[in-house]
Amino acid sequence: MAVLVIGDAPTAAIEAAGLRIHPCRPGADDPLPATLAGIDALILSPGTTLAALPLVGPALAAEVPVLALGEGARLLTEAAGTDGTGGGTADPLLGGGSAPHGFRVGASAWGLPVPDEADCELLRRFAELVAGRAETTATRTFFTPRAAAWEERFAYQTPAYEAAVARMRLRPGQRALDLGCGSGRALPALRALVGATGTVIGVDVTHAMLTAAARAAAGPGAAAARRLRAAPAVRSAVHGIFAAGLLDHLPHPDTALREWARVTAPGGELLLFHPSGRAERAARHGRAVSPDDPLAEPNLRPALEAAGWHVATYEDAPSHFLTRATR
Known part of the structure; x- marks a missing residue:
């Protein structure tokens, strides 16, 4: 199971869940993958650039889990055509007390415009969600672009x-x-x-x-x-x-x-x-x-x-x- 991390984001909690990190750092000559094949989740860090936009739309369509932080959250709202409002009081990922300024897009994407770097609990919950959905995510990633x-x-x-x-x-x-x-x-x-x-x-x-x-x-x-x-x-x-x-x-x-x-x-x-x-x-x-x-x-x-x-x-x-x- 691989998590595509665009930019710099803390990954210890992701790796602790047994997930492999696929790093892609802007300016470090790390090319973005052409498709989401083999990708079980996407993390858009504060350093995410517009170059990642072509991957976000397909991820939303296939319900690939997405966690967008800082500038990445703004990229998520652009891809989803939403304003990124709404709290996470009843959300299984954002929880009631954590990340009160976060928002959810659809069934599998979350944005946190002002991330708390100390909040590893959010990343831990995201990693658990990714691992639990891996089989379904692979199916959706394969069939979504072929469905029509x-x-x-x-x-x-x-x-x-x-x-x-x-x-x-x-x-x-x-x-x-x-x-x-x-x-x-x-x-x-x-x-x-x-x-x-x-x-x-x-x-x-x-x-x-x-x-x-x-x-x-x-x-x-x-x-x-x-x-x-x-x-x-x-x-x-x-x-x-x-x-x-x-x-x-x-x-x-x-x-x-x-x-x-x-x-x-x-x-x-x-x-x-x-x-x-x-x-x-x-x-x-x-x-x-x-x-x-x-x-x-x-x-x-x-x-x-x-x-x-x-x-x-x-x-x-x-x-x-x-x-x-x-x-």
């Missing part, structure tokens, strides 16, 4: 998604989740199963992907793409979960399977899908199929059973991967 063109690039896979969704035993009036819905390729097919009286919710951690999904679902009777931020879904609230290319990218797949079972009604369905098989995907990335792959049948079947699912179908064909399980 994603559906056009992979439109040829739509029939495979439709065929996979059709194998779910959903009925009109039921509720379905598309977890990791991306640009919404499966949402219309799920809507066709549950009908106008049913509910389809697309869930994704990347806001730009949800924006693309909302556009794709904008036709008559189409599903709505939403972001679930509030309390966990009610137990037994849904009748079907569709998850394409998601489970093996989660840091704790066993925990996810248990949570998915918790929110699914008895008899409800889980469909794990990918439009290519495990061997084809491994070959595409120049590696062999790993026996530790959570999607390998000797790993996936017991994990599903332990989480409260009964495996009805397991298919790992060259053309697709599909597992259907019943709650």
Whole structure:
């Protein structure tokens, strides 16, 4: 995990959290990276210059954590188009008593126009936040700049998604989740199963992907793409979960399977899908199929059973991967 520090800022608390510092000091011939790839957070120190502005906008769009101090805070307000007002009384980073003149932009950026150099507690809290969000930040950084063109690039896979969704035993009036819905390729097919009286919710951690999904679902009777931020879904609230290319990218797949079972009604369905098989995907990335792959049948079947699912179908064909399980 790397934190890009532009200018001079105290970094001891960041390094103490196990985060690697990527320094970039104006005037020291440290070039700014061209993109945020591999960057888990951004610190704009009082010495930050306008040269950093092209990185701040993408960081805000991808919800990469940003801490802006002094002149850096003014650069943050310029990139965000805000005046930088508002206190941090209820903010999890700024706290109630610390940094009363700080402000927040969106979900992942904080500014402190008058930083207190002695306040290492703020940097410690920021480091904890960065470490806790690292997996999600990497996903958002990758998908945000690609979201607008994603559906056009992979439109040829739509029939495979439709065929996979059709194998779910959903009925009109039921509720379905598309977890990791991306640009919404499966949402219309799920809507066709549950009908106008049913509910389809697309869930994704990347806001730009949800924006693309909302556009794709904008036709008559189409599903709505939403972001679930509030309390966990009610137990037994849904009748079907569709998850394409998601489970093996989660840091704790066993925990996810248990949570998915918790929110699914008895008899409800889980469909794990990918439009290519495990061997084809491994070959595409120049590696062999790993026996530790959570999607390998000797790993996936017991994990599903332990989480409260009964495996009805397991298919790992060259053309697709599909597992259907019943709650």
